[in-house]
Amino acid sequence: MPFTYDYERPALTVDCVVFGLDDTDLKVALIRRALPPFEDAWALPGGFVQGDETLETAARRELLEETGITDAYLEQLFTFGNPGRDPRGWTVTVAYYALVNLRDHAVKGATDAREAAWFPLDALPDLAFDHADILALAQERLRGKVRYQPVGFELLPEKFTLFQLQRLYEIILGRALDKRNFRGKILEMGILRETGEMQTGVRHRAARLYRFDTRAYQAKTRKGFSFEI
Amino acid sequence: MPFTYDYERPALTVDCVVFGLDDTDLKVALIRRALPPFEDAWALPGGFVQGDETLETAARRELLEETGITDAYLEQLFTFGNPGRDPRGWTVTVAYYALVNLRDHAVKGATDAREAAWFPLDALPDLAFDHADILALAQERLRGKVRYQPVGFELLPEKFTLFQLQRLYEIILGRALDKRNFRGKILEMGILRETGEMQTGVRHRAARLYRFDTRAYQAKTRKGFSFEI
DNA sequence: CCAAAAGTGTTAAAACTACACCCATGA
DNA sequence: TCATGGGTGTAGTTTTAACACTTTTGG
Numbered sequence: 439m440p441f442t443y444d445y446e447r448p449a450l451t452v453d454c455v456v457f458g459l460d461d462t463d464l465k466v467a468l469i470r471r472a473l474p475p476f477e478d479a480w481a482l483p484g485g486f487v488q489g490d491e492t493l494e495t496a497a498r499r500e501l502l503e504e505t506g507i508t509d510a511y512l513e514q515l516f517t518f519g520n521p522g523r524d525p526r527g528w529t530v531t532v533a534y535y536a537l538v539n540l541r542d543h544a545v546k547g548a549t550d551a552r553e554a555a556w557f558p559l560d561a562l563p564d565l566a567f568d569h570a571d572i573l574a575l576a577q578e579r580l581r582g583k584v585r586y587q588p589v590g591f592e593l594l595p596e597k598f599t600l601f602q603l604q605r606l607y608e609i610i611l612g613r614a615l616d617k618r619n620f621r622g623k624i625l626e627m628g629i630l631r632e633t634g635e636m637q638t639g640v641r642h643r644a645a646r647l648y649r650f651d652t653r654a655y656q657a658k659t660r661k662g663f664s665f666e667i
Numbered sequence: 668m669p670f671t672y673d674y675e676r677p678a679l680t681v682d683c684v685v686f687g688l689d690d691t692d693l694k695v696a697l698i699r700r701a702l703p704p705f706e707d708a709w710a711l712p713g714g715f716v717q718g719d720e721t722l723e724t725a726a727r728r729e730l731l732e733e734t735g736i737t738d739a740y741l742e743q744l745f746t747f748g749n750p751g752r753d754p755r756g757w758t759v760t761v762a763y764y765a766l767v768n769l770r771d772h773a774v775k776g777a778t779d780a781r782e783a784a785w786f787p788l789d790a791l792p793d794l795a796f797d798h799a800d801i802l803a804l805a806q807e808r809l810r811g812k813v814r815y816q817p818v819g820f821e822l823l824p825e826k827f828t829l830f831q832l833q834r835l836y837e838i839i840l841g842r843a844l845d846k847r848n849f850r851g852k853i854l855e856m857g858i859l860r861e862t863g864e865m866q867t868g869v870r871h872r873a874a875r876l877y878r879f880d881t882r883a884y885q886a887k888t889r890k891g892f893s894f895e896i
Numbered sequence: 897c898c899a900a901a902a903g904t905g906t907t908a909a910a911a912c913t914a915c916a917c918c919c920a921t922g923a
Numbered sequence: 924t925c926a927t928g929g930g931t932g933t934a935g936t937t938t939t940a941a942c943a944c945t946t947t948t949g950g
Contacts (some may be wrong), residue, residue, distance in 0.1 A: 440673060441671065441673075442670065442672075443671075443676070443678075444669060444670075445670065445678075446670050447672070447676035447678055448676065448677075449672075449674075450677050450679070450748075450759060466933090487677070487748070488675070489677065489750060489757040490750050492748065492749050492750065493746060493749075501928085514745060514746065516743060517746045517761050519716070519721060519722040520721050520722075521718060524774075528718040529815040530679060530722075530761075532746050532759075586937045599928095599929085600929090601928065616914070616915085617928095617930080618885065618914095618915085618931070619754065619912075619913070621930085622932095623911095623912090637929095639922095640921075640922080640928080641921065641923060641926080642921055642922075642926075642927040642929075643919065643920035643921050643922095643927085643928065643930085644921075645928075645929095645930085665799050695937080733945065828902090830901065830902080831903090845942085846901095846902095846903090847904070847905080847942085848939075848941085852939090866902095868901070869900085869948080869949080870899080870901095870949040871899075871900040871901045871902075871947075871948055871949075872900080872902045872946065872948050872949095873901095873948070874902055874903090874945035
């Protein structure tokens with residue numbers, strides 16, 4: 439059943455840049471395309487938006503269908519609409535970026551009979567369409583955002599050590615941070631709560647586990663506090 | 668000549684939130700709609716994107732056609748695609764915000780036989796579609812952006828006094844700033860150049876006129892400088 | 897002479913930076 | 924016993940915030 443319009447209309451897609459963090463790297467989830475164009479090339483998970491869903495709903499749906507990821511932190515990044523960005527014709531894509539923790543979303547992805555894998559940012563394959571541009575913009579946005587909003591926690595498990603948090607910032611910002619200064623500053627903010635639990639199964643002294651205290655953060659934010667690393 | 672597709676496609680529009688600054692207020696350019704839906708209601712300037720132009724090109728074209736504004740600072744804001752946001756059917760809009768100085772773009776706008784006018788942000792009329800949401804988001808984005816990037820200058824004439832610049836920040840941020848601290852900080856940055864000229868036609872002591880020094884800013888930025896008010 | 901903004905320094909408090917050692921644990 | 928991170932305090936420096944008066948100009 440075809441659709442007919444008086445004027446030319448674009449195809450509308452969403453694409454997701456999914457960041458995950460492991461012990462040493464920031465990684466991105468990519469899928470291998472099963473169909474032309476760019477058949478067999480790696481690409482961002484994404485697909486066509488349906489007329490009865492919001493853009494964010496479409497992004498979450500595609501994320502689930504193509505990588506098995508649910509409940510990710512998701513935020514709109516930018517809309518790419520250059521003529522010529524898709525060889526099939528006029529296609530506009532609304533790009534999102536997502537933050538997940540790699541432990542929970544470790545090896546899923548083959549759900550939709552498509553191959554999916556995590557790639558470290560410094561060893562990316564060639565990407566389909568203008569997905570390399572989208573990814574570069576997402577990385578830049580993440581670097582900017584992480585300093586002024588507590589989004590980094592989305593990349594960690596619910597309970598985490600201060601060292602994990604520090605390493606997260608070091609990886610994203612690309613520079614070393616001073617341990618004592620970092621710990622002092624972040625604890626001073628009063629937006630972490632001790633869980634009372636300790637790390638287990640590590641081959642060094644066990645660290646305290648903290649949790650991000652959303653309520654405290656929101657309360658402080660209303661009183662003029664602003665997060666900054 | 669109709670266009671036929673296998674799947675449903677959205678209509679794609681751009682909308683522009685154009686900010687202008689006068690002596691006391693931040694204002695927004697609105698146009699009065701000539702056609703249904705929302706006939707005679709005030710709305711953001713904008714319109715349909717064509718298949719052979721970029722999104723930004725479309726935004727600039729609509730801005731020119733509907734308000735006569737050219738050469739504005741323009742930046743993509745957010746894409747709104749909720750089903751139901753347009754009573755005519757599935758319509759996705761890529762919103763931009765623009766910064767212009769009101770002196771140069773004072774009373775134009777009636778170009779396209781449409782009524783256009785500047786409204787202060789605290790006395791807005793009811794707006795068509797979800798344009799009130801778009802405008803609110805643009806204002807929030809501007810408030811955030813202006814502190815970390817030197818975009819405020821786009822709202823001023825090319826040559827401006829330090830007092831004009833300070834008032835700009837006071838208006839956008841909504842709080843008073845200390846004169847000596849502000850002047851010290853901004854001059855310290857080394858991104859303003861004295862023009863050697865003075866204000867004329869004011870009924871008080873004439874102030875020095877400065878110009879934003881793009882080259883100095885870029886050079887400093889490459890060396891790690893980062894703008895912050 | 898009045899109103900309005902121009903222009904100009906200092907000081908106290910707060911925030912930031914750099915820096916080093918002992919402790920606990922599992923391999 | 925060794926490697927790995929856990930955990931802790933201080934001093935010097937820099938940045939920020941608060942604060943008031945004289946000057947110039949046009950009306």
